[in-house]
Amino acid sequence: MAKFKFNHGAVDRLLRQSVDNLADKLTRALNNLTPTYQGKPVDEVKVVVQRAWGENSGGGALPEPQLTEFATAIANGRHVQVNGVVG
Structure with a gap:
């Protein structure tokens, strides 16, 4: 029978990178x-x-309230920052 070793650190890094990429795209x-x-x-x-x-x-x-927060910032000419959360 084959053994499978799960690399939690690699999965966590990949997940963090994916979340960060999505947050950057949305920003x-x-x-x-x-x-x-x-x-x-x-x-x-x-x-x-x-x-x-x-x-x-x-x-x-x-x-x-994020929708109103972002819309208000944009209407006021300010930039917004989307932050991804993993957890």
């Missing part, structure tokens, strides 16, 4: 909205933020 996508949506009403920006999040996260939805 870029959301910050690309700022030039177009700066000064727009937050409710209008929320729709676009949710769409960009879904398109770049594989279909996931951004929950409140």
Whole structure:
């Protein structure tokens, strides 16, 4: 019978890298909205933020209060930072 040795460290590193890559992708996508949506009403920006999040996260939805937080920042011309959490 063959033995299988599971390398937890390698799996953890791969998972962390994947989460970081997704967070970077989402950060870029959301910050690309700022030039177009700066000064727009937050409710209008929320729709676009949710769409960009879904398109770049594989279909996931951004929950409140993060949706409003990101939309408000974009409407105010500020950049946002998406941070991935593994745990």
